[in-house]
Each structure stands twice: as C-alpha cells, then as structure tokens.
Amino acid sequence: MKMSVIGGGSWGTALVKLVSANASEVCWWIHNSESVEHVKKFGHNPRYVQSLEINTNKVKPTSSLSEAIDASDIIIIATPAAFLQQVFEQAGIVSLSDKKIFCAIKGMVPEHHAIPAHYFEQYLKVPHKQMGIICGPCHAEEVALERLSYLTIASPNITLAEEMAAHLRCRYIKTIVSDDLYGAELAAVLKNIYALGAGIAGGLGYGDNYMAVYISNCLREMEVFVDAVHPIHRDVKTSAYLGDLLVTAYSKFSRNRTFGYMIGQGYSVKAAQLEMQMIAEGYYAVRSIMEMNRKYNVQIPITNGIYRILYEKMSPTVEMRIISDFLT
C-alpha cells in the first residue's frame, strides 16, 4: 500500500509518521529541498517537530510535486491553504481526477474563498466521492509524543473514510468516521477565526469567565453558519467541531491565538505579522468567510467584529465590547 503526503509543516510531518506505520511506502513532498536532503540523511524534519523520527526505509522525501503525486493513488494534502493554488499551479498539475485526495488543511483557499475540498473538486477535477478530509483536535507535537489523540475522517464515501481511518489508527490514535466532508472542513476553518478572537480578548485583559462564554457562543455561531452552508444533520458538540475549537482556542501554542493576542495588546496587523514572521490561517479565513457570507447572509457577529479589527482598522477594545453585547 503506497501513499503520498504533500507538505512538510508540522501537521504534514505528524501525518507522515502516522501513515508510514501502516503503508508500505510513503512519498513525502516537502517544498524546501534542503529539508528533503536532511530528512533523507538524518530521519527527521529539520524545521518542524524535530523530535519526531521518520522511518527512512519507508518514507521517500522529494521536492518534486509531480513525482509525489504520480507515486500513489491516495494523497494527503497538508500545505497551508494560502499557498495551495500556487503549489499546484507551479507544478503544472491540472487534474487529479484519478486520485483519492484527503485534505488535512485548516484554511480557506484565498483566491476562491473556498474550502480546500471545494477547490480540489472544482479546479482539480477530483470526483466528490474520491474526496476526504482528516481533522483534529490534534496538535502535531502531541502526535510526536505519542499522546492519545482522536482524528475524524470525513468523506461522502464512507468506505473511503474507513479505509483512511484504518491507515491512521494506532496505539495512540483513535479514529471517528463521518460523512460531513464540507461541514467539518468549514468548522476547522472557523475555529481558527474564533481562536484568533480568543487571543484578542486575552490580549485586552478579558478573563476566564468571559472566555468560557465567548467560546460557547463561538460554537453556536459556528453551528448556525455551517448549517446554513451545508444543511445536513450534524452534532457540533462532537470532537471535530467542539473538540477542535477547544484545542485551538485554549492552547497557548496556537498561532492564531498568539496572533490575536498581539492585536489585543495593541500591535497593528503588520507589526504582529512581522514579529511572528508568519501569518495565522485565521487572518485569511475571516476575509473568505465574510465573502462567503454575502451569499448566506447569516448573523455572525463574532466573525464580523474580528473582520473589522483585522481589515478595517477598527479598535479591538470597541469591537470586543460590541461582540460582548451579542453573547448570551
């Protein structure tokens, strides 16, 4: 059984570890060719989750995307959403119609204001029944430490979801299978926005009491929005929705939360980006969600407020006060 993993970030690295336990061969695309050489030589990713050991007997790193895609029929995508289109365009890939694609991305494709599953279906011609996603709650660092974690694998094709679940399952990974491909992926995007907002609230000095109320309202806003976009039955109190929101919004290691914290403390968006030398997914996501919501026109006051802070230079103090008036 062969598999490919696209993306050399921390989540990609953790997924390589997981699938390489059960697969006979894993082809791993990493953008940076120095990292490719490092993995080949030393058996670990030099830039992310360094402590995680890669079994180089099975894992074949490459910096050629076409090579990684040609290598197998099941492909896990774990690049940042912001670079997704660029990566596939540069490699000249126009169709993945014969592949089974699992997204492990938690952001929107900014050029199309689309969740990754939509992007693959619409622009890279992946048939709906060949699409799946892998969602948390799962910090890559805890996979490296082999701490018990639960992954949700969603696909409209339940057999395919179960196949991937069987690949990922091990002593410290339990899996849950779902048919809510679009809803779970959208929830994974929204939770980054809410975590960013949790950071802003923290930076402004709001306490634990507020945070608990804020997050319970985020869950309800998430439910209303996801139900409007993909109206199928789902329980947002389950791991892929509430669990993922909690691990992101309460974690001090979340980039989205940290980015928001700096904004709350008075940094401008530019200064926070410079300081962090990276951009949090939630920053792009909030713009795409606002764009999507032109069509659905759902009441999402939390997302609105965060958008105004990040894109319209409105005061975090004022906007968080407006948000707080909506909370119940």
Added chain:
Amino acid sequence: MKMSVIGGGSWGTALVKLVSANASEVCWWIHNSESVEHVKKFGHNPRYVQSLEINTNKVKPTSSLSEAIDASDIIIIATPAAFLQQVFEQAGIVSLSDKKIFCAIKGMVPEHHAIPAHYFEQYLKVPHKQMGIICGPCHAEEVALERLSYLTIASPNITLAEEMAAHLRCRYIKTIVSDDLYGAELAAVLKNIYALGAGIAGGLGYGDNYMAVYISNCLREMEVFVDAVHPIHRDVKTSAYLGDLLVTAYSKFSRNRTFGYMIGQGYSVKAAQLEMQMIAEGYYAVRSIMEMNRKYNVQIPITNGIYRILYEKMSPTVEMRIISDFLT
C-alpha cells in the same frame, strides 16, 4: 430593597459585592464569628477573595442564621452543598415557605442525593415558584477584579428570575434569564465531576488533544443525563452548561481539577484530601449522581469511571483507558 446572603466562602463574598451595589441593605451570614468581626472592622473577608472590598454601610455581617433569614424576603444561598443540611438543622430552621430562595451552590446535598433546589422545596417547604438559582461561568476572583462575566439566573418564575437579574447586573456583569431551574443546577453539579476527571487525565499525562475530546464528550454525557432527569427543551451549548463546564475544567485554579490531578498523579483519595485540607464538591457529587442514576439508568461512562476511581479504589490508569474507549 433588602437581601440576605448565606455563606462566607469566595462565591458568597463575590455575591455580596454584587448585590450590595443595588440593594439598600444586605445581611450576610458567615459561619465563622471571627470573620464576621473582621468584615465589620476592615471591610473585607479575611479568608476568601481578600482583595474584594465590602461596603460596610450597607452590608451587615452576622453569625446568626435566623437573624440573616429574618432580615429579608430574598435570600441567596452560597454555602457548600455538603454542609447545607447541617447549617439549617443546627439553626432549627424548618420552613422557608415565605421566602424567595436563590441557590448559588454547585453541589448535591449528600444526605438526600438531591440538588439544592430540590432540597429547599422538599425539606424546607419553599414553593417551586419562589425558587431560583444563580449560575456561572464565574470565578469569584474575577468578580473581585471586575472582569466582564455572565451569570445565568434560572427560575420557573421568570419574573422572579428577571428581578434577581436586575439586582446582579452591573458594568461588568451581564445576565441571562432561563426557566431551567433543575437542569441548570444539575449541570453545575456535573461539571465539577467532569473537571475532577479532567484533572485525573492531566495527572496521568494525557495532553491537550485528549482533553478537548474528553470535554466535548462530557458535554454530551451531561446533556443525556440532564435531559433524562428533566426532559424540557434546553441548549447545552449555552453559557450555563458549556460555559460553566469550560471555566471549571480548563481552570488550573479549580479545586475539583486540582483534586483530580493529585489522584491522577498517584495520591490516594485520603492523601489528596489531607494535602488540600478540603474536599472538592465533585467528590461528593459523583456518589450522588450514581445514586440518582439508579432511577434513570442512563449511560454515563465518564461519571462511572470517576466513581470507580474515587470510591472503589480502581486504578486511574485503567479507568481512564476504559473512559477513552467510550469517547468519540
């Protein structure tokens, strides 16, 4: 407008601060007579939330329960559930039928395996329509710091709930009114059990990924149990249920979580109690919930596991592994 507050712990102290802003006089019962003298002299509680200033022009502390009860028609109860019956028995109080009672207690009355609202109705003859509860999420320490917090006031008598909400509301307190007296009170009890379990998991070395899944499962177990006991329509994704669970289970300051953490680290129940010099409400609550569940017979595997650890000397490692198999 006169009011009485029963209980000199941290939550009682915070409530005295809140109601004294709007009431003309607040009679405050504190068990410890030295504390009564201290409050009179220095305007703060010497044992809990010391930083909180008490307006002694309005607040009249007393160590006589009958005096406090006679002083007003609206009484807020904030004693630990474990001592509730003892306190009222010793003072010889047999009826409160002409009073409006608001419970601000998060535990079961152990002698009757009853939530406090039931106890007041059944044993102290408070008419159902005169009962209410005040619930969080709300750490008393954050009330002292005047950090924005949300309280839910529940009563079958919505006018009464609104009356109390108006008393509590201020610049940093927002209020939500609900008719789910029994359900919200039961949820406040259950969340202590789940926070205790979160502590056990933390003490055993489970990480953030697990915690997020555990808590999302706790919310669903809470929903199933509360719906079985009091089948009315409610949304457990709101502040009084999910919010209160979050603030307790994620707080490092929660006594229940700390107690659980010690158990997870290998302390015996006795040793943990000695070390903490106090008992966490969740310890009593889990026994009462198990007792209640003989009647309802609901699947509550998380509560079951915690009960076996605390009362049947079962291994936390083994029980948490059994719980983890139930999580989805």
